Amino acid sequence: MAYMEKMGRMVALNQLYILIYSALAAVIGINVYLFLLIFVFIAISMFVQSILMSSGLNEKSSYVAEVLSGKRLFHEDNTRAIQSKDTLIYVDLQEQTKFSLYTTLGILIGLAYFFVLWRYVPDLAAYLSLELFGRQIKDVGIEYLRLLLFIAFLLYFEGYFVINQGIMMWSLSRIKKLPALNVPTSYIVTDKGIVIKGLITTKGIRFPLPPDIEVVLNKDRRFVELTRQGKRTVTRLRLYTKNPEKLYEIIRKVAFPASSRGQES
Numbered sequence: 001m002a003y004m005e006k007m008g009r010m011v012a013l014n015q016l017y018i019l020i021y022s023a024l025a026a027v028i029g030i031n032v033y034l035f036l037l038i039f040v041f042i043a044i045s046m047f048v049q050s051i052l053m054s055s056g057l058n059e060k061s062s063y064v065a066e067v068l069s070g071k072r073l074f075h076e077d078n079t080r081a082i083q084s085k086d087t088l089i090y091v092d093l094q095e096q097t098k099f100s101l102y103t104t105l106g107i108l109i110g111l112a113y114f115f116v117l118w119r120y121v122p123d124l125a126a127y128l129s130l131e132l133f134g135r136q137i138k139d140v141g142i143e144y145l146r147l148l149l150f151i152a153f154l155l156y157f158e159g160y161f162v163i164n165q166g167i168m169m170w171s172l173s174r175i176k177k178l179p180a181l182n183v184p185t186s187y188i189v190t191d192k193g194i195v196i197k198g199l200i201t202t203k204g205i206r207f208p209l210p211p212d213i214e215v216v217l218n219k220d221r222r223f224v225e226l227t228r229q230g231k232r233t234v235t236r237l238r239l240y241t242k243n244p245e246k247l248y249e250i251i252r253k254v255a256f257p258a259s260s261r262g263q264e265s
Helices: 003-028 032-052 063-070 077-081 095-132 140-173 244-255
Strands: 070-078 177-183 188-191 193-197 202-206 213-218 223-229 235-238
Touching: 003 032, 003 140, 003 223, 032 213, 063 188, 063 193, 070 244, 077 235, 095 140, 095 177, 140 188, 188 244, 213 244
Parallel strands: 177 235
Antiparallel strands: 070 188, 188 193, 193 202, 213 223, 223 235
């Protein structure tokens, strides 16, 4: 999925969530349940953003069983021990760390926005009542009251969305490309793909790989890397191993059956 397509889907989904939560908030009213609802909204927004802006290697948890059903060709159980000897990884992570700091700043600003302004939503609804109906909010019917609260919450949630998107775009402008370096703790290579295990999730990547994915071998630093370049993104899956040459040849052979590709360094 192209970067702009991901961004478009992320915006559309967030707008859908904003409409749903604004409607729920108008029914719930200003109370502790609304406060919990706001945190749910933040969590879902962050989750959706992480999913849609995740790696471009098309790894999915649903692929794990299929990949593991193939013939096992290679595995590495403890990549952290090998990675710890790679003194240059911190240089590779600089852009990613910088972007993470920028987005963390955005989250903190967004939380501050919610904490400071959520109590003023009823005041906004009261102002809208005067502007739209020329009456105090206590004098309108329950249907109009909920409509006013819906509009007020809609503006409130949209404010968070605008802040979040603004900081995201600013963060992207500060880096050359959106970086994503994934280093699994362990992995298994079969003739059907690669299963990568992180600290929390396990996902599978199916073979054959798309032709725009490049396989890079680095003997000195002892890893094989799958790299995919986009217009605004660069995705890298780094597989540390004690035997990088063997892993490189296996992936090049089974992942690109029509034409082997790759680079050595």
